[in-house]
Amino acid sequence: MPDANVLPDATTTDGALLVLAIVLPAAGVLLSFVLGGRYAERIASVLLPSGLFLATIIFADVWQSGHPLIYIVGDWKPPLGIALRADGLSAAMMVAMAIVICAVAIFAHADFGTRPGSVEARAPFAFWILLMAIWGAMNMVFLGGDLFTLYVAIELLTFAAVPLVCLDGRAETLQAALRYLLFALLGSILYLVGTALLYGSYATLDIVLLSRQVRMEPATLVAATLMTIGLFAKTALFPLHLWLPPAHAGAPAAASAVLSAVVVKGSFFIVVRLWFDVMPGMLGAAGAQLFGALGAAAIVFGSVVALQQQRLKLLIAYSTVAQIGYLFLMFPLALDTAAQLQGGGALTGGMLQAISHATAKAAMFMAAGLIYATLGHDRIAELGGAARALPMTIFAFALGGVSLIGLPPSGGFLAKWLLLEAAVATGQWWWAIVMLAGGLFTSGYMFIVLSSAVAPSSEPLKLRVAVPRYQEAAALALALTSLLLGLVALGPVDILLVGRPDSMMVGPR
């Protein structure tokens, strides 16, 4: 066992960028809270694009140097202090989430915009502050190098996400928010007890230090199990998904987009951190197969239920349940049957799936919101004529579907192809079958929606409002991003493996 007193790392040049990625959103939240609703949107419209810019710089930095960025907070090195680290996974996720959040911000200007001279209104005030908080919490999740800091980060995420669900104050969204809150709290408290046990065994919660010391023993196994179950509840992995469809379908469109695309990825990312960074190789073949089985069950269940939905937003929400399943196929595929960690193919595929789902799903929820606003309902059977009224929106919806199904050249295609390749390479053909079946189901529900939308309407459409062009453009831009994401295969896809510990190729210890 390495000596715990050998400190792993020091602040790197440009490490201060990581501080900025956390301080900016925090400052935005505090400032908006004081200045009030009239300024919240203006502050967000300055900070969110600078967040994207910042994430891009961090991404470029990590990609070019090939090394993670590190910042030691307060000049106290772990285990006493806290380190922020941006490896390839964090950098890529940060950029992707910043893109989605910026697009959502543009989209939300129509629904949560503030007219000059108006008094503070409730929903915009809450929305913009919560959006900035989600951005900050996600950065914290991606950069946090300490498991307790990650606990605070996922709590931040919960407190920012739950009020978004019930912004309109209708009874069923209040119910959905309450159920979401209870699930999320259970999830974080289970995660928390795991950190207590880990600290008891190793006297550190720093991810790098833990990964050097961690050993197979009862307390560690119990801790890892409870933390994983807690994070599954927060990620809405089958069978802990019950809270997700009503919450995501009931929220206002911009909020749904953020919740489905961004928020569930936070707890998923911590699962990845836990099993790939903190305890590499400890999941074991059986555990990995179990993760995969839950993922497969989510794909089948989510897709089948999505096929039966009458309403568009619920269909998209159940599709999220299914797509979350794909994320967990990466665990058995990144480990071969002897539980040896494989090369990065499956890991890259899994993270790409997270990113392409984020962009595609946000685009689809925005599109659904526009359809709802225009037609006054989102009953799938009565969507006839929608394609004529909102061609750009329906196009964005279809492109998002292309990525979900996994057709080339979309990001979903590249992700699923990498996963399939790993399935073939490790001889786990059963996951390949599940993925192909999931693709078929997805095509099925996309076809139902699109065929209904392009059909001529039986009676002349009564359009309630004309939606602004920029809202349609925001949805389309995200859908295009998702579509073209497959092209990163030619470019910076390697970044996902920057900063992987050497243990990538090491077996269990």
Add this chain to the structure above:
Amino acid sequence: MTAATLFGLCGAALVGFGLYGLVTNPEPLRKILAFNLLGSGVFLVFGVVSRRAAASGLGGDPVPQAMVITAIVVAFAATAMAIALVLRLLQETGRSTLSADNPGGTDTDRGNS
């Protein structure tokens, strides 16, 4: 058995009680209360970790103690938010329930069907 271990086992049992109450009790307020019980059990586990690691003349390792203080405040914030939700639900529907059947019969055009 040391006192620390005794309180640790107490914490484990409380986690069990809290989890059972959270899952089985239908009333939201009782669920929130069960969550708090569960939380306090988890905090006791931190307490054991701290007490066992007493050194340097301290009665316990201060790091887990600081973490518990942070977590208690977070748990209170969560409780406040959950209770506010329950009360708002009561205002809106005259009931406080989590069951999926149509509460209050308000506009269900978009929600859970």
Add this chain to the structure above:
Amino acid sequence: MTILSVFDIGLVVLLLGIGASTIAAREAFAAVIGFVVYGLLLSIAWVRLSAVDVALTEAAIGGGMTGMLMLGAVARLRVAKGSDTRASLPARVAAGVLSAIVAAGLAIAILSPPEAIPTLAPMVMENLAQSGLGNPVAGVLFVYRALDTLLEKVVLILALLGVWSLAPDNVWGGIPGLRVYARPDSTLTFLAQLLPPVGIVVAIYMCWVGAKEPGGAFQGGTVLAAMWLLVMIAGLTSVPSISQTWLRVLVVVGPVIFLAIGLAGMVLANAFLAYPSGYAKPLIVAVEVALTLSIGVALGLLAAGPPERVQQQ
């Protein structure tokens, strides 16, 4: 068996008994009363675990503030129509088995500590002198893990925003729906006149002493919140509307100063949230004072709930 271990066993039995009764009680009111008692007993357990800081926090927040919130909720929920049916027997058995497995897993983990128990206590104490603090827990909260503490304050503000956002649109910016029992010359008024000066002194003392002994911003802030709620409930001061600028400034002043000092550390010391050598203690005390205020106001407002009335002119 020493007398202390008898005491510990008795305490654990009481904790478990009352804890179980809060789950099993038929009436929500009885369950909440049980919970308040449980919170107080729990803080004794924390003293027995040599964690006086936690004991104070648990008594103030875990038992006190949470109990108050729940009592208020129970009173309002009396009017709730219809109750949900209890879970079916198989569901309850399944939940019981699941809970037992989790508890047993935790018990196994607790009963199998590592051979040499690792600790950060020596490292905390070695470096504590630099900061001028005497309370190691305050050292962890404000020096080594200051980032967590800072973010947790943002969590508190988000929770407040979440509570406020539940208000109906037409009363936004209005007055929280705290129940006021204003009866002139009642005993409550007397208490609300007599206690706050004492309470404020206690809060200041707790905040001040927190640097070297158990206590600190959380505990002091909770006492402040309790005093503020008392005078509001007794009707001595009106509940402020949430659009007041001073109110919002008070809520964020602690985190803002914390953040500003942290950022200044990037220039004046070596890193974000590092303190320039020699100035650590005064800076931390400044942060603690501001945080005490902010925590007090935020906790009070969280307990007061979302706006329910429009401000009367």
Add this chain to the structure above:
Amino acid sequence: MNLVLDIFTVSAVSAGALFLLAGTVGLLRFPDPLTRLHALTKVDNLGLGLVVLGLLPQADGPFGALKLVSIWLLVQLSGAIVAQLIAGAVRQRGPHG
């Protein structure tokens, strides 16, 4: 001298504990709210008072003793007022309200 003080502490705290016990039994066994309140206030006054009195010689310095006494005074204050409030509520709603 020390022995005398210790004996004083033990006997005063024991007497206080006895009152606490009696008061608790009263709280549980007495039939109606007002008599229960009566039992409860005895716990505050005498029980805690004797415990604090017994602990005074053991306090570290006058400041510690001051803290002990102020705890007792605060409990007196809150106990008296809470008892008043409960009694008022009982009078308004009747003993079974």
